Amino acid sequence: MATGLAEHFDSVLCLMIVIPFFPTTTVPGMVPEGELIQEARGFAELHLAKCQAALLARGVKSSSSVEVGNDVVGNIMVVVEREHIDIVVISTNGISGWHPLVFGSIAEKVVKLVQCPVLLLRSAKPESNVKTPSGRASEWL
Numbered sequence: 001m002a003t004g005l006a007e008h009f010d011s012v013l014c015l016m017i018v019i020p021f022f023p024t025t026t027v028p029g030m031v032p033e034g035e036l037i038q039e040a041r042g043f044a045e046l047h048l049a050k051c052q053a054a055l056l057a058r059g060v061k062s063s064s065s066v067e068v069g070n071d072v073v074g075n076i077m078v079v080v081e082r083e084h085i086d087i088v089v090i091s092t093n094g095i096s097g098w099h100p101l102v103f104g105s106i107a108e109k110v111v112k113l114v115q116c117p118v119l120l121l122r123s124a125k126p127e128s129n130v131k132t133p134s135g136r137a138s139e140w141l
Contacts, residue, residue, distance in 0.1 A: 001121055002089040006060045013062040014083050015051055017044040018075045021068045041066050073109040080114055088114055091121040 006013045019040045048064035055062045063083070067075040080088060092107040111118050 001119065003055060003058065003060055005087070005089070005119075006055075006062075007058065011061075011086070013055060013060060014079065014085060015048050015062055015064040016067065016076065016079055017048065017065075018067045018069060018072045019044060021070050037068060041068070072106050073113060076106075076110055077114060080116060085116055087117045087119060089119045089121065091123050 002013055005011065019037060021037065044066045045064075048066065052062045052064060065079050065083070067079065069075045076088070076090075079085070088110060090107050090110055092105060107120055111120060
């Protein structure tokens with residue numbers, strides 16, 4: 001959806017990944033969190049580079065940002081302000097149950113707090129025609 005909008009309006013997409021930050025630990029025999037964050041950052045940068053290459057092949061300009069922090073929404077808001085973002089395109093994963101009721105979803109917080117328009121997309125549902133071992137169609141696996 002974001003790619004289509006960027007193509008239509010000749011816009012630049014800003015791709016973003018937030019890596020959770022963990023306090024540094026000094027417990028002997030454990031992998032320091034700093035190394036885990038660096039590894040995650042490298043993986044995120046590689047993933048974003050692949051996305052940017054695919055976008056460039058379609059003629060869409062893009063930039064990317066890998067942020068580290070425990071406040072995902074806060075990180076999104078910082079990037080929106082820093083990069084002068086005109087619209088945020090975000091998907092919701094449709095988590096239900098007690099967690100989003102107590103803590104709220106990231107998408108919901110973005111909608112409430114970000115000062116620019118937000119396009120909220122629903123993530124794709126699992127295929128409903130998948131056969132279970134019993135041979136019946138099942139909506140959830």
